[in-house]
Amino acid sequence: VSLKENAPAAAHFALADWGTTHLRVWLTDETGHVLGVDESANGMGALKPEQFAGVLEATLNRMGARSDVPVMICGMAGARQGWREAPYADCPIALTELPARAIGFGSHGRAVAIMPGVARRDLARPDVMRGEETQLLGLAIGFGLANGIACMPGTHSKWVRVADGRIADFATAMTGELYAMLTQHSILRHATAASDGGRKPVSGSDPVFLAHVSHALDESGGLARLFSVRAGSLLNGARAEDGRAALSGLLIGAELRGLATLIGARPGPIMIVGSGSLASLYQAALQMAGFQPEICRGEDAVRAGLLAAARLHFTRETTAAKRAAP
């Protein structure tokens, strides 16, 4: 899908969110105004390393970008199995330092840079992120989150403590993947299967969801309660819709409880990066835990982060090049 607006030829930056399953490219002017967008399924998972350059150039040509527009990329394209490995920066790190760590190179004659991921090099709890660091830069520069907690729900939810514009600490919870596995492969699949064909997403106002968030928040036994979803179906004939709400509540509640140390008692602002029903579930769960989170769309956060990164990285490069000139 390519959306061309009136002046792609005036584009100053190309910004690319290049994940495992998707590629999204924006053309913007110098101020970040969007001149064109292109989305495709050309994610890292579908490409060999030698295919990235061609896919990017074809996309930019389709969008009408001039051949000298530089490209800032974040996400799995920078993983070891991606286009070029952009090594992890070590946490803690200032968000505005990250663009300087982006790896720059030329491709089809244009300047390309890939943002680094961030690593928590702790032997007791190592962790990594790749892509979220750019959203965090966007939250800090575009949405005022220089101190607080970013809650980034998904297959692997990231929770990040930001302090004075730095990634102070972060943790990954495999909540989305656990939910998918438990509903597809475990004994809970019967109690959570969609018998009605469609799968209505769980709602953050569902009393079954809220009750199970509460159960998991009240005790450290979130894991020990999972089987109650099966037993509730056996003993009480609980509906699959309620099974999904219960499972979702238990997992998200256990996630919150497990992250109590990272979040802290007075975390400052909490920003959920996401949209739709998943964001509303985390909003409801965080409210139940006594917080007042705000929501920022993931797409908005990553675009703001890529724009900030492009400005910092390419401006510095240009300045350096000018200085180096005789």
Place this chain on the structure above:
Amino acid sequence: VSLKENAPAAAHFALADWGTTHLRVWLTDETGHVLGVDESANGMGALKPEQFAGVLEATLNRMGARSDVPVMICGMAGARQGWREAPYADCPIALTELPARAIGFGSHGRAVAIMPGVARRDLARPDVMRGEETQLLGLAIGFGLANGIACMPGTHSKWVRVADGRIADFATAMTGELYAMLTQHSILRHATAASDGGRKPVSGSDPVFLAHVSHALDESGGLARLFSVRAGSLLNGARAEDGRAALSGLLIGAELRGLATLIGARPGPIMIVGSGSLASLYQAALQMAGFQPEICRGEDAVRAGLLAAARLHFTRETTAAKRAAP
């Protein structure tokens, strides 16, 4: 596999542990001395309801049991999708009351009874067991556990608080199934895959296992640490063997922590019902949590329970029949 000893014709009871994947039958004399054993893969999962009677009779004939030997059965044969449904008894319940709740019927001219499961009918945390109740009866009568905690690890671990010979409370943890799913289907599969072909079981003395039990016991963040198994492989090149030990430690540690309320601070004796490496992992984890568990083989517990159940059920029946006789 059928093991005939010298006097199957003198058998007084047939005792059958009939689970989802296996059928194990013992012939014993009146005192419980084993006269023969037969094990097969004729579990509930492989049989239609109308096949159970024939499979049992063929097994008993193969073992040389007389046609008047009564049979006490426990396990999934009593589930709704098994041979005949033996309805759940409600928790709390005295263990010695359970045999009276067994459903009795005739099959090929012999008396057969199937032990009931036990249900925890609590809307906030419903739970069920089927088969473990018979092991608990065996622990109480044959191994002196009338007060304390039974830890029954497996695909779905059961933890049971026994007080004055009653099932006072219990909970199911899906730890074994979570471990299997995470090592087979999740992003952790790479970090836990056996590259050497064989899968050496995790050992309870493995320092990586113990460190991760400790992490999970020290905080409620067991779930929030799962991803560290992946990150440890990415960042530190952790071996798959260590990945399995870490995952096993995190899950068992989180299980223990999640069951803190059920176990209590002064639980009395703790008996692990199991054998081999799994029992040794739970033993090590419980020791780390400050307890001194003992171990009883699951096979010994279920046989002792079936024997006690057969005595209580069939003797009562015989007595009742004699009383009813003119």
